[in-house]
Amino acid sequence: MRAPLVDGFGRVHTDLRLSLTDRCNLRCTYCMPAEGLDWLPRPELLTDDELVRVVGLLAELGVRTVRLTGGEPLLRPGVVGLVERLARLDLSLSLTTNGLSLARMAPALRDAGLRRVNVSMDTLRPERFVELTRRDRLHDVLTGLAAAKAAGLEPVKVNAVLMRGINDDEAGDLLQWALDEGYALRFIEQMPLDPQHGWDRSTMLDADEILGRLGERWSLTPVEVRGSAPAEEFLVDGGPATVGVVGSVSRPFCAACDRLRLTADGQVRNCLFAREESDLRGPLRSGASDDELAERLRVAVAGKKQGHGIGEPGFVQPDRPMSAIGG
Numbered sequence: 001m002r003a004p005l006v007d008g009f010g011r012v013h014t015d016l017r018l019s020l021t022d023r024c025n026l027r028c029t030y031c032m033p034a035e036g037l038d039w040l041p042r043p044e045l046l047t048d049d050e051l052v053r054v055v056g057l058l059a060e061l062g063v064r065t066v067r068l069t070g071g072e073p074l075l076r077p078g079v080v081g082l083v084e085r086l087a088r089l090d091l092s093l094s095l096t097t098n099g100l101s102l103a104r105m106a107p108a109l110r111d112a113g114l115r116r117v118n119v120s121m122d123t124l125r126p127e128r129f130v131e132l133t134r135r136d137r138l139h140d141v142l143t144g145l146a147a148a149k150a151a152g153l154e155p156v157k158v159n160a161v162l163m164r165g166i167n168d169d170e171a172g173d174l175l176q177w178a179l180d181e182g183y184a185l186r187f188i189e190q191m192p193l194d195p196q197h198g199w200d201r202s203t204m205l206d207a208d209e210i211l212g213r214l215g216e217r218w219s220l221t222p223v224e225v226r227g228s229a230p231a232e233e234f235l236v237d238g239g240p241a242t243v244g245v246v247g248s249v250s251r252p253f254c255a256a257c258d259r260l261r262l263t264a265d266g267q268v269r270n271c272l273f274a275r276e277e278s279d280l281r282g283p284l285r286s287g288a289s290d291d292e293l294a295e296r297l298r299v300a301v302a303g304k305k306q307g308h309g310i311g312e313p314g315f316v317q318p319d320r321p322m323s324a325i326g327g
């Protein structure tokens with residue numbers, strides 16, 4: 001085993017967010033313009049062999065959990081085969097997806113070694129889904145969720161972003177639906193990661209407001225144990241069902257952060273909001289040894305800032321959009 005990846009604040013990095021592609025088949029208004037974005041050139045995307053090598057090295061450096069993200073990760077050609085190879089690295093694999101391909105792929109992903117899945121869905125109303133994503137595909141997301149559950153992926157989590165005057169009137173309906181269906185719901189504060197750099201804190205529903213809305217219909221009891229998990233969890237009416245709130249902006253959890261990110265084009269990001277990246281693709285393709293790559297990863301993590309700094313003087317949103325960073 002190699003020495004773990006520790007930053008200047010003593011945080012040990014054991015969780016990798018791995019973006020498999022920047023492409024997506026939805027056009028969510030807070031993430032992408034209607035015409036999409038200029039996708040990363042395919043030759044610049046890490047190959048399956050390169051991904052397996054890097055993730056294997058990160059496992060030696062103490063990474064224990066890997067979340068596969070995008071864009072939309074299930075758009076990556078041969079993704080089931082890649083999941084199979086990553087699953088052999090004895091890591092806990094999860095996936096964040098828009099759910100459109102789950103109905104078709106869930107059993108194969110489960111057999112390949114995937115265990116958990118998060119599906120992004122911000123509304124239960126078909127017409128509002130079209131407004132928010134510019135695609136009429138809510139039905140596919142709902143059947144995808146059911147297929148994930150039927151395939152034995154557990155837990156099946158739903159990530160929902162609430163925006164003032166857009167879908168915040170659905171907070172209660174979304175939770176009631178998740179309780180009825182047996183999905184674990186997480187409300188996520190909208191973050192300044194849109195390509196238009198139009199994020200406005202006033203449209204974001206913060207954790208206090210979200211909990212206030214839910215508290216009108218349910219009793220919510222904080223779950224003590226949180227660890228480095230982004231979501232604060234609450235027992236709903238005494239449990240066992242829970243609801244989560246990810247208060248990235250209003251209740252930052254950076255002090256316990258154990259996450260690093262690798263973009264689909266091989267750039268290491270030591271924070272979701274990092275302004276600098278460390279190139280791994282170049283050294284990978286010019287014959288760097290595992291020791292050299294490990295040193296590069298170590299330096300990247302060592303330089304991590306204490307927190308994201310949103311709302312602080314001097315905060316500047318990253319240039320790279322969320323769709324090319326991954327959740």
Ligand code: SF4
Pocket residue numbers: 252253254257258259270271272273306307308
């Ligand atoms: S904002 Fe950065 S430091 Fe904070 S929790 Fe997220 S990744 Fe970690």
